[in-house]
Amino acid sequence: MIPIIDTHLHLIYPDRFAYPWITPAHPLSGHWSIEAYLKEARPLGIEASVHMEVDVAEADIEAETRYVLHLDGVVGAIAACRPEHPDFPAQLERLAAMPGVRGLRRILHEAPDELSQTAQFAEHLRRLPHYGLTFDLCVRHDQLPIGEALVRRCPDVAFVLDHCGAQDIDLTQPGPWRENIRSIARLPNLNAKVSGIMAYAGRGWTVDGLRPYVEHIIDCFGWDRVVWGSDHPVVTLGGTLTDWVNATREIIAKASTSEQQRLLNGNARRIYRL
Template sequence: MIIDTHLHLIDRSRLAYPWLAGVPALNQDFLYATYEREARRLGITASLHMEVDVDPLEMEKETSEVARLAGQADSLLKGAIAACRPEEDGFSAYLERQEANGLIKGFRRVLHVMPDDLSEGATFRDNIRRLGGRRFTFDLCVLPHQIEKAIALADLAPDVPFILDHCGVPDIRAGAEHPWREHMSEIAQRANVTAKISGVVAYADEAWQVETLRPYVEHTIDVFGWDRVVWGSDWPVCTLGGNLSTWVGATHALLEGCSAEEKRKLLADNARRIWNLA
């Protein structure tokens, strides 16, 4: 059993994705039906939709689209990580509107394509604190040099459960492990941060092999421990380095020799606990 905690869906007939124009390989539709067919064959039994940085005016519309798909019979979709803008004064009202929506399990503000100081603003930080004591997680998608900014947020709001996306976005293509390795060890000391084993195939060159990924995946698991790691497909971004089946196969190869309990924690049990999934 696998719970996919990082699924993107792209439907250009329903939503606007301004950033897609700069990524031709992804500038097409990636629909639920396509994902579901392959996912079921791979043993994926539940998925969380991850926001896709739609036009800010359509953030709540994106959630409605996910709800429509989640409402279909026997849907894999069990929740959504919604887009948000903590740097804006309207965040508090937005948060209150989402509180009543059981589909929403957490939020993300993409940071790795934004100025480094975005998360240091007073409004941003005040709004992150507002998540404390609620049922929501907050996903951190940051570059290695920005992990220090993520650490500051984790320290600022110790009662907020943070999820560090994509093993901290290491530059695998360049073989760069420093300062990524040291920063990962440091952020892992924050008990309110969980790491997501996802995305790494998109950061490697086309000739990557399992051993190319191993130092980054294993270091992430080593420093966070088996109780604070979850798995995500990052579909369709993972297609930049193969496809969904390729990444699932690589994951199983990377986990060869691990115990059945360790595999269950990473692939399903931790996600079920963190997001209260049935």
């Protein structure tokens, strides 16, 4: 069994941090701990994980990052950030000084399109290569063109497109997703993350329904520019972590061992400097 580095693990600790988007009625409300995750993840071959910021309250960004870096099995963290703020350079300095921070993310799929399109936003992201940090690009499928515009303005920044660029898509009605993915994949400083799509498919998903999304991403980006992520616990909106790992292994079963290794662990080590 080829080992996996999970590049998109969310952990939720409501006793420690504030999550403005998680209401009491939200399906992810509650405690999602590293212990519970590892109990399911380790038998599946997940040997290490990169924690992905969970859009905590701004005041908790640095505390969340610092906390998760000391948890069992977490080998790196993608920290939240606010490149739209004038004081971003100071925030970047503080986050980059934390050993184990491998990249940054600003959630864009719930933000106005113009937030990421200002000169200041791009100027601030262009500081990341100096610190060896990546930027995870989290956009809806209809925002792929503005995501492409941002990546173009920051040619020296290593980007990772979250969730196959299919955020909030109806998997039965992909629209221009295929063409937009092919276009954005031409940018050499952009990588793609095979994650998220099972949650968007809902409980009625099938492996054959997910397969075209995974295969199109790999076809467009190639085996050297893709990584794998669980998107735990968001993945539970469509099934279980076990379901997603098994579906992934089934979808890529006919690929060579080398290709599978690059997707499941090798590229993650290189792109995130693990």
